[in-house]
Structure formats: C-alpha cells, structure tokens
Amino acid sequence: MTVAATPGLEYQAERARSRRGFLLGLPAVIYLLVFFVIPLGIVVAYSFATRTRTGRTELTDWNIDAYGRLGESVVRAVAFRSLWIAAVSTIICLVLAYPLAYFISTRRPVTRNLLLVGVMIPFWSNFLIRTYAWRVLLDSDGIFTQVVSGLGLGDGRILFTSKAVILGLVYGYLPFMVLPLYASIERIDWSLVEGARDLYASGWTAFRRVVWPLSRPGVVAGSILVFVPSFGAYVTPAILGGNKKGLMGSYIVDQFMDARNGPLGASLSVVVLAVMLVGTLVYFRQGGRNL
Amino acid sequence: MRKWIRLLALFGAFSLIAVVTGCGSDEESSAFKLCAEGETDGNLNFYNWSEYMDPDLIAAFQDQHGVSVTEDFYPSNEEMHGKIGVGNSGYDLIVPSDYMVSILISDELIQPIQAAAVPNQANIAERFGDPPYDPGAIYTAAYQWGTTGVGVDTGVTGEDVPHTWGLLFDSGLAEQYGLSGKISLLDDPRETVGAALKYLGYSLNSTSADELAEAEAVIANAVSRIAAFDSDQYSELIVMGETVVGHGYSGNFLWDFEEGDSTYDYFVPDEGGTIWVDNMAVLADAPHPCTAFAFMNFLLDAENGAQLTNYNWYASPNAASEPHIDQEVLDNPIIYPTDMSKLEFIEDTGDFEINYTDALSRARS
Numbered sequence: 001m002t003v004a005a006t007p008g009l010e011y012q013a014e015r016a017r018s019r020r021g022f023l024l025g026l027p028a029v030i031y032l033l034v035f036f037v038i039p040l041g042i043v044v045a046y047s048f049a050t051r052t053r054t055g056r057t058e059l060t061d062w063n064i065d066a067y068g069r070l071g072e073s074v075v076r077a078v079a080f081r082s083l084w085i086a087a088v089s090t091i092i093c094l095v096l097a098y099p100l101a102y103f104i105s106t107r108r109p110v111t112r113n114l115l116l117v118g119v120m121i122p123f124w125s126n127f128l129i130r131t132y133a134w135r136v137l138l139d140s141d142g143i144f145t146q147v148v149s150g151l152g153l154g155d156g157r158i159l160f161t162s163k164a165v166i167l168g169l170v171y172g173y174l175p176f177m178v179l180p181l182y183a184s185i186e187r188i189d190w191s192l193v194e195g196a197r198d199l200y201a202s203g204w205t206a207f208r209r210v211v212w213p214l215s216r217p218g219v220v221a222g223s224i225l226v227f228v229p230s231f232g233a234y235v236t237p238a239i240l241g242g243n244k245k246g247l248m249g250s251y252i253v254d255q256f257m258d259a260r261n262g263p264l265g266a267s268l269s270v271v272v273l274a275v276m277l278v279g280t281l282v283y284f285r286q287g288g289r290n291l
Numbered sequence: 292m293r294k295w296i297r298l299l300a301l302f303g304a305f306s307l308i309a310v311v312t313g314c315g316s317d318e319e320s321s322a323f324k325l326c327a328e329g330e331t332d333g334n335l336n337f338y339n340w341s342e343y344m345d346p347d348l349i350a351a352f353q354d355q356h357g358v359s360v361t362e363d364f365y366p367s368n369e370e371m372h373g374k375i376g377v378g379n380s381g382y383d384l385i386v387p388s389d390y391m392v393s394i395l396i397s398d399e400l401i402q403p404i405q406a407a408a409v410p411n412q413a414n415i416a417e418r419f420g421d422p423p424y425d426p427g428a429i430y431t432a433a434y435q436w437g438t439t440g441v442g443v444d445t446g447v448t449g450e451d452v453p454h455t456w457g458l459l460f461d462s463g464l465a466e467q468y469g470l471s472g473k474i475s476l477l478d479d480p481r482e483t484v485g486a487a488l489k490y491l492g493y494s495l496n497s498t499s500a501d502e503l504a505e506a507e508a509v510i511a512n513a514v515s516r517i518a519a520f521d522s523d524q525y526s527e528l529i530v531m532g533e534t535v536v537g538h539g540y541s542g543n544f545l546w547d548f549e550e551g552d553s554t555y556d557y558f559v560p561d562e563g564g565t566i567w568v569d570n571m572a573v574l575a576d577a578p579h580p581c582t583a584f585a586f587m588n589f590l591l592d593a594e595n596g597a598q599l600t601n602y603n604w605y606a607s608p609n610a611a612s613e614p615h616i617d618q619e620v621l622d623n624p625i626i627y628p629t630d631m632s633k634l635e636f637i638e639d640t641g642d643f644e645i646n647y648t649d650a651l652s653r654a655r656s
Contacts, residue, residue, distance in 0.1 A: 053397075053641040053642055054393075054394045054397050054398055054639065054641070055394060055644065056376065056398055072649075073653075074649055074652050074653050074656065077653075077656040078652065078656060081656065139531065139533050140532065140533060141532070157472075159518075159533070160472075160518045160519050238478075241519075242475070242517070242518055242519025242520060242521060243478050243519060243520040243521065244514065244517060244519060244520055244655055245655060245656065246652045246655055246656045251652060254480070254648055254651075254652065255648070256369075256373075257367065257369040257370075258369070258479065258480050258481075258647075258648050259480070259644055259645045259647075259648035259649075260369065260372075260644065261644075261645055261648070264645075
C-alpha cells in the first residue's frame with residue numbers, strides 16, 4: 001500500500017478553507033461597505049456637485065468649483081492653524097506619554113495592569129461631559145486658574161484660548177498615545193539593553209540606540225492616533241476655545257450648517273482625508289512597517 | 292496593482308448606485324389632499340424647537356380630537372432642514388424661522404395653508420400677515436417671535452450702559468466698562484456679521500461686498516476682546532460671571548437671568564437688530580396633513596395662543612390672544628420691545644450667503 005500524494009484534494013481543502021474565511025468575514029465586509037464605503041462615496045460625489053441658490057446640493061452639472069476654492073487664504077489659514085495645534089498636541093502627548101508608558105511596562109504584571117486600567121478609566125465617562133468639566137476647572141473661579149495665579153505664574157485664566165484647546169486635546173487623546181507605546185515597549189527584549197550596557201553603552205546611548213528604535217512602531221501608531229483626531233477636532237475647540245480661531249473641524253461644519261454649501265464642505269473633507277492618508281502612508285514607510 | 296484597480300472600480304460602482312438611488316425618488320405629487328375645518332386624518336408628527344411648546348396644549352388637542360401627538364425636537368433650522376430635505380421624513384408639521392421658510396418654499400418642501408381648514412389664521416396680527424419671506428402668508432402661519440440683541444450683567448457695568456452694538460465691537464467702550472475678554476458673540480455668520488453691519492449703519496441683509504468687508508474688519512478688530520463665539524451658552528456664561536455682555540436671543544436671556552444673582556438687562560441696540568419669527572408649516576409630503584392643519588388652527592385660537600406665550604415667554608403674533616396674555620409678559624420690554632421700527636428680518640441672500648460665512652471665518656483667523 002502506498003500513500004499517493006493528492007495535490008488536488010489538498011488544493012480543494014485549501015479552497016474550502018479560504019471560502020469559509022470569506023464567509024466569516026462577510027458580515028464585517030458588508031457592514032463596512034454600507035456604512036463606510038458608500039457614505040464616503042457620497043461625500044466624494046457631493047464634492048463635485050452644485051450648490052443651488054437656496055443651498056441645496058444638486059447632483060447635476062458636475063464640476064470642480066469647490067476644489068478651486070481650497071487655495072483661498074481663509075482655507076489655508078484654517079488648515080495651517082489646525083496642523084499647528086494638532087502637531088503641538090501630538091508632541092506634548094508623546095513627551096508626556098513616553099516616560100509613563102516606559103514606567104508602566106517595566107513594573108510587575110499586577111501593578112502594570114492596575115496602571116493600565118488607570119490610564120483607561122477616563123474613557124468610562126462621556127468625552128463631552130469631561131470637556132465641559134474642564135471648562136469649569138478653567139473658568140475664572142476654577143481650581144486651575146486659582147492655583148496658577150496663586151503660585152504667581154501670571155494670569156491663570158486660559159479658558160477660550162489656544163492653550164486651553166491644546167490642554168483639552170492632550171487630556172483627551174493622551175491614552176491613545178500611552179497604549180500603543182506601552183504595547184511596543186512592553187515587547188522589547190530587555191536582554192538587548194543588557195547587551196548594550198555590557199558593551200559599555202551609557203544609559204542614554206542604550207536608550208537611543210536600542211529602546212527608542214524598537215519602540216518606534218508605538219511612537220508612529222500613537223502619533224497618528226493623536227494627530228488625526230486633533231486635526232479634525234470639533235468639540236474641544238468649540239467648548240474650551242470658544243470657537244474663536246477657525247479650525248478645520250468647525251470650518252467644515254460651518255459649510256454644511258451655516259453656508260449650506262455641501263460641495264465645499266465635502267471637498268474639504270475629501271482633501272483632509274487624502275492628506276491624512278498620504279501622511280500616514282509616508283509615516284509608515286519611514287518607521288513602523290512591522291506594526 | 293490589479294487589486295487596486297478592482298477596489299477602485301468597486302468603490303465607484305457602489306457610490307454611483309448610492310447616488311442614483313438617492314436622486315431616483317424625486318418625483319412629486321402636485322395635488323394636495325383637501326381638508327375641512329377640524330378634520331383629522333391620523334396621529335400628528337410634530338417637529339419643533341426644544342422647550343417651545345406647552346405640554347398642556349398638546350394634551351388638550353389630543354383630548355379634543357382623539358388623536359395622539361408625537362413631538363420631536365431640533366436645535367437649529369439647518370438640522371431640521373437636513374432631516375426633512377431628503378423627503379419622507381414622516382413629519383407633518385414643522386416650525387421653521389423666517390429665512391428658512393423662503394428656502395423651504397423655493398425647494399417645494401412645504402404646502403400652502405388651506406384657508407378653509409385654518410380659519411383662525413385671521414387672528415394673526417397684520418404685522419405678520421404679509422412677511423417678506425412668505426408674501427401673503429400663503430405657506431406659513433406665525434408661531435412666536437423674538438429679537439436678537441445684547442444681554443448685559445448690569446451688576447458689573449452699572450445700569451447706564453449705552454444701548455449700542457459698540458458694547459460688543461468698540462474698544463473704547465470695552466475699556467470704559469471693563470469688557471475686554473468678557474464678551475461673547477453668536478457663532479452664526481448671519482447674526483454676527485449682521486450685528487456688525489447694523490453697528491455700521493447698514494442693512495443686515497447687505498449684499499454689498501464693501502459693506503461686508505467693513506463689517507468683517509469690525510469683527511476682526513474685536514476678536515482679541517472676545518471670550519467666545521457661542522450660540523448655546525451665551526446667557527449661562529453671563530450668569531456664571533464668565534462674560535459680562537453677550538450677543539443672543541431675547542427669550543433665552545430672560546430664562547437664564549432668572550437664575551443669576553446679579554442684575555441683568557437685555558436690549559436691542561439703538562442701531563437696530565434682528566427680529567425673527569418662527570412659523571408653522573405643513574410639509575409637502577406630510578402623511579397626516581389634515582391633522583396638521585387642525586393643530587395649526589388650534590394653536591392660532593385666541594386663548595391657546597395666549598397660553599403658549601404665557602408658557603414660553605416669547606411674543607405672540609396672535610392679535611386676538613392679547614387680552615388673554617399675562618400683563619407681566621405684555622409689559623416686559625424684553626418680550627415685547629417698545630420700538631419695533633429698527634428691527635429687520637434676516638432674509639436669504641442666496642449665493643451671497645457664502646460670503647457671510649467666509650467673512651466670519653476670515654475675521655477670526
């Protein structure tokens with residue numbers, strides 16, 4: 001008796017397996033198609049549509065007028081300010097989160113889990129409510145203002161300024177930075193650091209040459225997770241910034257709600273999306289390919 | 292590469308399907324069902340601003356006609372427009388403001404009022420019988436009205452503040468009354484740019500690029516003294532002591548000033564301001580138009596109209612209601628301003644609308 005190799009059967013089994021996988025994935029695929037891809041397609045379609053005199057969006061006379069307006073100084077100013085605020089928030093988050101993530105991931109497992117829960121606790125309550133809570137802390141009689149003025153650090157009232165917006169964004173998105181950083185630092189093989197120290201690397205050199213490169217995927221992921229929502233932030237600038245400085249999120253909302261200019265709002269959304277996508281791709285190419 | 296092309300094609304195809312099915316349902320029925328006075332044809336779906344309707348009035352209507360009323364709420368004309376604009380919303384009766392009425396009429400989203408079913412329309416005061424946004428009041432019946440002006444914490448400024456938009460825009464006045472960083476403006480291009488236009492002595496419906504540019508400069512110059520652009524919390528901010536003057540709507544100030552510890556005042560500046568009217572309208576595709584007209588007629592009744600104003604403290608456009616309105620409400624100059632001559636409606640400026648939004652965006656950037 002000989003056992004003949006039956007490549008045909010194996011092939012069929014392989015096919016069946018992949019079919020099963022496809023079927024299992026199907027609900028999610030359909031969900032994404034219906035609630036993500038199609039709406040996105042509608043946004044794209046709207047961006048080429050026409051605004052009627054009464055502010056309705058008409059899907060006729062396809063044109064690129066809305067894109068033509070994107071070079072105007074208003075749009076540029078809004079875009080640059082949003083980029084700046086998002087970049088500052090991301091850097092502050094990174095500076096704050098890195099030592100914290102490093103600290104957490106070098107604790108004993110029990111302590112580690114407790115600290116991680118601590119990082120996530122703010123998520124248990126609504127973001128809007130937490131942002132309004134900051135408004136109370138930051139207003140003229142607020143604790144924050146009192147403490148800062150009390151310490152003689154000048155006028156502590158930062159409510160309705162860009163500082164308050166950045167504070168709110170850092171507060172809101174810090175966990176998004178801590179968690180991916182933790183995940184990548186925790187994975188590091190510490191014997192590599194030992195090896196570096198054995199070869200007379202200073203603590204700083206060991207960090208710079210070993211720990212930092214190995215944690216890069218976390219840095220990349222965390223930065224994207226903070227930067228992207230900060231760039232389009234709407235709630236925080238409205239509540240803590242007093243909506244004073246035009247930012248991307250509110251500018252897009254204004255187009256739909258006040259100017260009733262669907263095409264312009266849609267084209268802004270499409271461009272933001274494209275810029276984010278390209279930025280993310282470049283960033284990934286640079287760094288954490290092995291995420 | 293082939294995978295990408297396939298994905299892209301799929302994306303395009305799906306979007307196209309969505310778009311095509313989106314416009315396919317655009318057919319319209321031109322003939323509206325005729326209704327008699329008091330006739331009902333099912334339960335009413337009422338879409339209204341929040342805190343704007345006395346629940347007792349709804350209960351009374353339900354008892355009287357044996358139908359039930361479901362009330363949903365919206366915070367802005369634009370949100371309401373977004374929901375009903377696509378059609379088949381299921382709502383019968385809505386309460387759009389002036390400029391939104393003209394948009395709804397030209398988009399054929401609301402139907403003419405059937406005079407036979409709404410005899411109480413005759414109760415509406417002459418002033419509201421032929422509004423610029425709905426000439427001849429063919430489509431709408433006024434619901435309530437109010438003004439946009441300035442609320443002040445007179446406990447801080449003293450009683451003698453000048454009644455001018457300059458409190459919001461003028462650096463000299465800001466210094467005199469300690470207002471710097473204590474001012475809020477509405478986050479609304481038409482209202483805020485409109486206030487600046489009025490301050491300069493222009494119409495708030497100006498479609499002159501030069502006048503708009505001047506108004507933009509006025510706001511840009513004031514931005515450093517502005518605490519916030521806020522359309523929801525302006526009165527709370529004053530009561531909390533966070534701001535001293537605010538730009539906002541009459542009724543809201545009145546409600547919140549009741550809560551505060553200081554003394555407050557609200558006025559429409561001497562340069563003039565916005566008068567707005569919210570109006571009842573029946574949707575073109577209302578499933579129960581007759582009940583909607585019956586309810587409209589019910590609210591336009593003299594006593595019911597008075598009850599509404601006594602409840603929500605907004606002024607009534609119903610002339611016949613006046614004898615039934617509480618004297619304290621009638622005598623309140625915030626609810627019933629004494630000088631109506633300088634008030635102006637916001638009118639839809641069509642294509643020019645975008646310039647208002649851009650002016651405000653530029654002014655604060």
